[in-house]
Amino acid sequence: MAKRANGEGSVRQRSNGRWEGRVSHIDPVTDERKSASVYAATATECRKKLRAVRQRIEEGAPAKDAPDTVGSWLAQWRESSLAASDRKATTKSLYGTLSRKHLEGTPIGGKRLDRLKASDVEALIVELRGNGLADSTVRGVYTVLRQALDVAVRDGLLAVNPAAKVKRPSVARQEARYLSAADVARLLDAARGLRYYVAVLVMASTGLRRGEVAGLLWSDVDLDKGELTVRHTLSRVDRELVLTEPKTERSRRRVPLHAGAVSAIKGWRKQQLQERLAAGDQWTDTGVVFASEFGTMVDPRNLLRTVELAARKAGIEGVGAHTMRHSAAVAWLESGVHIKAAADLLGHSSISITGDLYGHTSDDTARAAIDGLGAVLGL
Structure with missing residues (x-):
């Protein structure tokens, strides 16, 4: 038996020539007395490993890491x-x-x-x-x-x-893809007659996410005041549609409705009442605004498909999941809406997110800014 160093535990040479160090300790998780062993080719290396184990124990960590994969x-x-x-x-x-x-x-x-x-x-x-x-x-x-x-x-x-x-992997910021107001108007015109036209109209005029529009309940909409409140988002989780609360407090928000949107939603409500009567006992009362013909919730992807179909009809390319939302945001900012107001409407947690996504200007806006400054400077 080699000499026992103070506080190091015991170190001995095994029959195969290798050295074993062993220390007794109280497990910090189970509060039970256990022993931990280390092995090395030399006594010096063994004591070094044993000191590392003792240091872990004194710091309240496990003597050795678990061998699980x-x-x-x-x-x-x-x-x-x-x-x-x-x-x-x-x-x-x-x-x-x-x-x-x-x-x-x-x-x-x-x-x-x-x-x-x-x-x-x-x-x-x-x-x-x-x-x-x-x-x-x-x-x-x-x-x-x-x-x-x-x-x-x-x-x-x-x-x-x-x-x-390890440093957390970075994500390159990309400016949002958006349509001009004229192209959005063309897309909406092409969407007329499609079942979820009114849902697309709401997306385009409020900047709501498709999951937020699909998750709207009639109790969230006040047509007399001309506003809606975002309280839920609808998502598909493990093959089921699930209504959940928005991720952040800022995402829970009141959003005004344009008079044209109010009128369209009223028309949709009348259509839904007729469908409810026609469905009879096959109707499922989910309370969602944009329900199927039988009252069931609609996958947000169906709203995206409506947007994509309308875009193809209008000959507009590059339309994605958030195009309506991005287009609304850019239109607000370029019309002079303060970035804080835009962030509130979009439900962003900070204006820095809004600035990163929409910190660009169109060529026309940039030209107008340069021409305006030039006029003031007398150029």
């Missing part, structure tokens, strides 16, 4: 900590999908927790980018891994989170 831990985290969290249902569904698709069944998922390094996380980011994934997806995968490993640290399976040592 990253993938097995992620699956456990997904079924327990993630499921029990107060995140939105859509966020839980997204995180679960990212974990299963990009982490659990991949090479990094096969690594042991106690052998995972920050460089492994960096290699994962490089690999994901090399596979052509969007910046937002790469960041999402990193976020899932880091949060799951945070819980592993909390539960005493890891001393430190290697993902926390």
Whole structure:
């Protein structure tokens, strides 16, 4: 038996020539007495490893990291900590999908927790980018891994989170794709006669997200005052349509309605009452404004399809999920609406988000600004 160093535990040479260090300690999670062992080729190296274990114990960390694989831990985290969290249902569904698709069944998922390094996380980011994934997806995968490993640290399976040592992947800001007011008017004209024309009209005139429009209840709309209140968003979660509260407090907002939109919604309400009578006992009373012919909720993607169909009819290209929303925002800003008012209407948490997305001007607006200044300067 080698001499026992003060506070280091015991160090001895095994029959195979290797050295073993052992220390007794109280487990910080279970409060039970346990022992931890380390092994090395030399006594000096063994004592060095044993001192590292003792330091972890004194800092309240587990003596050694757990040998579970990253993938097995992620699956456990997904079924327990993630499921029990107060995140939105859509966020839980997204995180679960990212974990299963990009982490659990991949090479990094096969690594042991106690052998995972920050460089492994960096290699994962490089690999994901090399596979052509969007910046937002790469960041999402990193976020899932880091949060799951945070819980592993909390539960005493890891001393430190290697993902926390890696800088969060950046997402390149892209200016929003938008249509001119004239093109939006053309699109709306082409949408007349389509079932969800009025929903598209509301999107175009208020800047609401498609999920917010699809999630509108009649109790959220006050046609006498000419306003609506955003209290819900409709999303598809695990193949089911689910009404949830907006993600932030700023997203819960009152939005005025133009007289033309009020008139269109009144016409839609009359149509819905007729459909309710025709459906009889087959009607489902969900209370949503833009319901199907039988009262059921409508997937927000159906509103997008209506926009895309109208755009094709009008010969307008490059129309996407948020084109109506972006077009409304740009129209407001270019007509002189203060950026704070635009941010409030859009439900942005800060005006910096509005500025980043819509901090551009059209060629006509830029020309008018230059000409106006030139006139004042007498040029």
